[in-house]
Every structure is written in C-alpha cells, then in structure tokens.
Amino acid sequence: MLEQIKQWIERRRGGQTGNIAPEKTPNPKVPGDQLLSECRLIVLDLETTGLNASKDEVIAVGAVAINGGAIDLSDQFDLILRRPELDLTETVLIHGIGPEALTQGHETEDALLFLLEWMNGDPVLAYHSAFDQKFLEKTLKAELGYTRNHTWMDVADLLPAFFPDALTGGKGLDHWADFFGLEVSARHHAASDALATAELTLIALNKAHKSGLKTLKELHDKLRYHRRLQSIHGV
Amino acid sequence: MAASNQDNTRPQNTRSIMVFLQAHAPFSNMDDDHLAHFAEHATLRFYADGDVVLAAEDGVVNRFYVVKQGRIRGERHNDKADKTETTFEISIGECFPLAAIVGERPTRTLHRAAGDTFCLSIEQDAFITLISESEPFRDFCLRGVSSLLDQVNQRIQTGAMASMGSSISLSTPLDRYALRNPIVCTPDLPVRKAVARMHENNVGSIVITDDNRHPAGIFTLRDLRTMIAEDTCSLDAPVRQIMTKDPCCLPATADAFAAAMLMAEHHFSHLCLVDENNCLIGMVSERDLFSLQRVDLVSLARTIGTATHLRTLVSLRTDVSRLVDAMLAHGADSGQVVKIITTLNDVTVRRVLELNIKKNDPGIPFTWLTFGSEGRQEQTLLTDQDNGILFQTPDGMTEDQVREKLLPFARVVNDELAECGFTLCKGNIMASNPKLCLSDREWDDWFVRFIDASTPQNLVYSSIFLDMRAIYGPTDSLDELLDKVLTRIQKNALFQKMLAGNAFQRKPPLTMFRNFRYVTDGKKRSLDLKRQGLAPFVESVRVFALANGVKSANTLERMDDLTKAGVFDAKDANAWKDAYSLIQAIRMRSHQEMLERGDELTNYIDPDDLNPLDRRILRESFRQAQRLQQKLEVTYQL
16 A cells, blocks of 8 residues: 555656646546446545544545445555544544554545545445545545545445345444344454445445346435435434 | 454455465465465455356356355256256355366356355456466365365374374385395295295295295294294295295285285285286285384284283273374375274174183084174274174074073173173164074074064164174175075165165255254254264165165275266265265264373264364265265155
8 A cells, every 4th residue: 555655646746747736636426327337436434533523533544446346455445644643542442543553654645635546536435424424524625625525325324225124233334244244354444344334335236236226326316215215204 | 363463564454355365275375475466356246145156158267266255056957857956065265166267168067156145256367376376276276176185184194193203104005115026935945944044134034936936825933933832843844834825915006005904804914915927026014014103903903813811802992092093194094994993893803702712612603793884894983882693503403592502602792892892782783682693594584574664663773784794703694695685675666765765864964054054962063973974975875785786885885886886976976985084084083082182982073173174075075965865865756
C-alpha cells in the first residue's frame, strides 16, 4: 500500500501541474443502467476515534472493490491516517490501534486524495453507511475542501431487503456474518470489516441477480423502497 | 495468526488469506512469498447453494479455485442409469479443477455449490507463476491427491521412525539386502568341511546347490547346534543328510516385506534369492532384514512358536505392540501391519494349542477355526476371540462323545488365550461353546439352516461366520465345507439380498451435508472407526465376494479377486482399497497412541484431534464407502 501511494504521488507530482486539485479526481457516478454483473463497487469501513461525528476523527480506512461480481483482492485499500494529536483512549481498546501505529500513518491529504482517485467515483457501500458517509464527508471537507456527493448504499438495508425472513437475532454486521457463517479474520479492523461487508454484499447481489435485478439503478431503487417500507411500518 | 499479524507490510486482508491458506495442504508447505502472491492475485466469489461454479461449456479452464467456505460437488451424468451422480466433494481449503487446468482443457465434471459457498481463485497467469516457482505447489498440482496420501503415509512413518532411528523400508527390493555370491557347497561335502568353509568366510549359513546351481538345501549354525546337542548326525556324514531340504526361495524382485512374512510364518531365518531359471544368486538372512531393530518379526514369531510356558507367551504380547511401531517405521502400510499382527496371533494361538495338546491331548484330530476379523486376517492390537472347532467323527463314536473330550480342552485354550490378551468373546462365539464345536456334517447342517432361515440374529452372525479360516489342524474338511457354503449362497438370491440389505444399514459417518456424523458418547464427539468406518467396506465387499464365489476372507484380497472377476471396476476397487487402508491406518495409529498413554484401547476417535489433512482424507474415505454402498444398492435394488 505504502509503495503504491508513493508511486502514485510521484506520478502525480512529476507532472507539470504541481499539486493535484481535489476537483480533478474522478467524477462521482450516478446509479443508472450500469450492469451489476459488470460494474465496480466500493465497500468501505472506517475506524474512528469515537461515535460523535462533530468531534471524533477518522483513524483508518479499509476498503475492497467488487469488480464484475467478485471481490478483487488486487484492488483494495488499507491505510492508517496520520492523526498523532488525537486522544485515543476511547477507541484504542476496540480497534487495537495504538498511538505508535498512528504516527506511522501517512500525510492525511495525500492519503485522502489517493482514496478519491482509487474510488474512481464508483458507488460506495458500507455497513450502517450513514456513519461512514458522515465521517468521510466531514474529513474530506476539512482536509481537502472536497464537497462532491457520492452515491452511498447501506449494506445493513441491502441484506434485509433480500433476506426479509432471515432470523439473524439482530441487525449488526456480526449477526449477519454469523447467519451466513462468515469468518471475520480481525473484527474491528477496517479492512477486515470491509471484506466481511463485501462478502455479505456478494450474497445479496447473488440473490438480486436471481430475482431479476440487473442494473445499479434497480438496486438503488429497491433499497429506497425498502427504507420507505420500514419507515411506514414505523420501526 | 499472531506471527503474521506482525507482518505490517502486507494489507490485513492479504495476511488473513495467507493465514487461511496455511492451514491447508499444499499451501501449508509453501513459502510466505508464494502465499502472498496467491492472496494478492486472488478474487473472492460467492455461489449460492446449487449455483454452477464451473461447467464443461465454459471451455478451457483458466482459473484455479480454492474453497474458502462451503463445499463444491462434482456431478457427472451416468448415461446407463440415466441419473446424475456425485463423483467428488471439495470442501474448505481444497482446490479444483486440478486435472483440467494442468491439462489446459475444459472440465469434464459439473462443479456445483453444495450450500452457500465462497471460493478464492487466481487466473492462469498467477497459477503458472506459482507452479513454476513453488515446488510443493507444483508437486501437488501435478500429482494431485495421491501426493496427499503420500504425506499421510510419510507422517505415520516418521512418527514411528522417531523411536526407531532407521530409514530402511520394507518395500525395498530384496536385492538391496541380499548377500551376493553366498557361500555354497555340493550335497556330498562332509559336514565338517562345510562348517570349516562357513568359519573361513565368517558366515552363519551355507547353501547346498546341485550341478545347475539350483538351491537344494541350506545348513546353518543353528542346525549344527541341534545336530550336536541331539547327536543326530556325524560330522563326517555328507551335508545332504542334515541340511534343510528345499529351502525357501524368492525372486530378487520380491520386497523385504514378502521375505519377512515368509520367515515369520515358517520360522526360517534364511531365504535364497533366485533368478528366473531358479539359479541361486543371493541369500537374505533375518539379521540382514532387521539388523537395526530391537524387536524383529521373525525372531519374535519363533520365540512365540517355541515358547514352553503360557507365561512366556503372555509376556511376549508387549513385544508385538513394539513390533507394530517398528513395522510402521519401516514403511509397512496398514494392510501389511494387520497381516503381521494376524500372523503373530496365529502363531500364538497355535502355540497355546500345541502346549495344551502336549499336556492333555484330547486324542481326537480337530481343525481350529477362527472367524470375524481374525478370519479375515484383519486384526489389530484390539482383538477378541471368535473361534470354533471342526472335527471328523471317528468310527464308533457319536458326535456328543467327541464333544465330551474336546470341550474341556477348548475351555482351557479359550481361557489361556484370554490371558494372552485375546479378550473372551461376549457373545460366546468360542470353541468351548458346544454349538460351535461341531463335526463336518453338523457344520454343513448349521450353514444350511443359517442360509435358509435369514433371521435377524443370523444376519448379525453373517459378519462372523462367513469370514472363516483354519489356523490349526487339517484344512481339507474346511475347504469342502466352504465350497458347499459358497455354492449355496450363490444359488440363493434371497439370502444375498438380505445380506446386502444388512450391509446397507451400516452407513458411513457422514451427514447429508458431508460433515462427520458423530456417535453420541457423553460430551465428547467421536467416530467409531471400526463400526462406522471399516464395517461398511467389510460388509459390502463380503456380499459381493460370497455372491461371486470368491473364497478368500481378507477384505483387500476379496476386492482384488472381485476386480479380476470383473465385478469391480479396477479404478473403483483401487479407490476403495486406498480408503479402507487409510481408515485402518488412522485407527492403528490411534491405538499406538493410546498404548503410549497407557489408555485402554478403543476404536473411537475425535476427528477434531486429527490434523486437517487426516480429517480431509478420512472424510474422503467415508465418501468412498458411500460409493461402494451405492453399488450395493444398484446391484440388489435395495
């Protein structure tokens, strides 16, 4: 990963343009007629210092890409951001990232630019995506002044939409992972949680394909419909 | 896991895939760099239950897959039966499709997900890189599962070898051990001169050859000792008077195991090696074969066979277990080891009988029969008695009068065998039972009733009495009896079908989802390797053997004979023999471990105690038992 970023930075800065501007990063894509069986999807998980988006910060970003219906392990993102000034006591226990590992992190700006470049504007999926979206948007705005809207989809909605009768015993990532017998290698590690989320996404996409859902737009609509149903039933 | 977590140069998900791979062969033997290459180039795909993963229509295979979660089922259409058959099962950590990707052709088997399944896969490029750079991976891909079987056997041997410190294999051709140009003499040479020649050459034996260099006899220092002690012959007499005539000969291509078995059975300490014209080319002594061992098969068999007291026989039993260790160390497979144990058990039984005849001769010739696993020559260290007596009623006596003389004798023998470690049979299937001490006519009647009236009890007995062998006394009357029994069974389709139905009841311990089905035994999960693992093979093979007039009782030999008779396909039979032998090997190793710990021997194991390779091979072996039962099902329309 480190090597990749260095190369990328050298490539970008080697050009005459000097520092790249955030607005030069790939345009966010809108759900349209892209085929689910062909398009690229980002599955992402953040580690943060806490749950409060107004005062807590992002520590690490883990993400994998789904390409043409398969998780492509040569196309992944696993990075600790540089946040040495933060008080870590709150989250250090959950994530296992200590101050020492954090200081080995990367220049935040570079890392976030690389993330945007890597994301390539493709739709982003996350478990309880509202949380990750809030944190990522806040960080991108603060560090890069970047405010463009990406398409986000919540895997926590995706699963019950396709498996309404599953007796998971709860709504968490762990519940669904247990339900499908997934083994999560290092829970609460951003990259590892992202992979588990991506595996659940593959299961949902398999079901989507069988129920005739072909395009990204159809999937997006199905999720919106599911959320509306949920709110009507007043849960 | 902890170790690889410290490796922070690789992304977490790459590391976790490497850890996953490391738990399974052949990846467990591969370098980290090669595993990383796999992980970094892998894609992870999901297949729901029943989804097709790979089919012939997909064309030349260009990906190599490893099951990460779930299971893959191989399906082929059987045109004859017009139905789809499962040809194999691939579970967690296993790879596919080996033959197709190596042979650069489409797969011939439909690969379908059995249950929700995730597979890691790499493209052909990455596969080729790994094949060319990683030797363990190359070895595995080119030799397939058979390289795994080798690994299991290797481990059994290294485990046993650790205590032996030797690397000579029993499958080594005798050539390697043989003394070339052994000392020879003519039959007319006086004993004195023959001994002088042995002395000059510092050898313990001399081969007596005729004019054509055919071995005519053998003379050893032991013979000299007996000759002098018992004063049977003069030193000036020609050696032909005292030599052991017609010495045992084997071709040079025979292996050390064959030689050891011959020596053990006949108590020889020397064998001649001959060429295709029966001309002497070498000589093998027991010492050559076992020079590095503390316990040797031949001398143990001889010590048992010449013991003069019961307590000697009892004390020798611990040597048998040490010998099993040694044999495994020397490369004997499980089939060979059970034969060794059976041979030594036979020698023990014979000696107990001989000692009792000396002490208290019942005065009536009899044949000592043995049934069940001993009858099949498939005994392990855990064994109980299943025996009986066959006699011919002397003129002027009734059968009951004969029994009056034989039964007390048999009672003593049964008790003494129990002291030697052959547990008394709980079902009283023993020679001292009046119902099993019968004349040839009575045995014949007994089998007629047995075959005609297929009661449930008779079906239970079938696994005992239909695997029968004589280990002492004349064998002619048993041969005649067996001929009649086989002919009767071959004519009786109903009996065959009932036997088949009974054999079909013994299901291998796999669930519908191909997991192990456990015996409920308190808290611990366990498998009964004998009743659940071996019995399905033994019972099914017995039905085919009896129905097709195969005379041997040994399961592996029965399978060979059935293949020769065209009843079994050679490929199937080999797979079944391998599977059966592997279950037996795992059972024997667990017996040896129990002995080491001083535990009581049982046939139960907890598969969780096995390493992943053994677990996988055990599961595959059970699946082979299912296939054999399917054949039974089709043949007898069960």
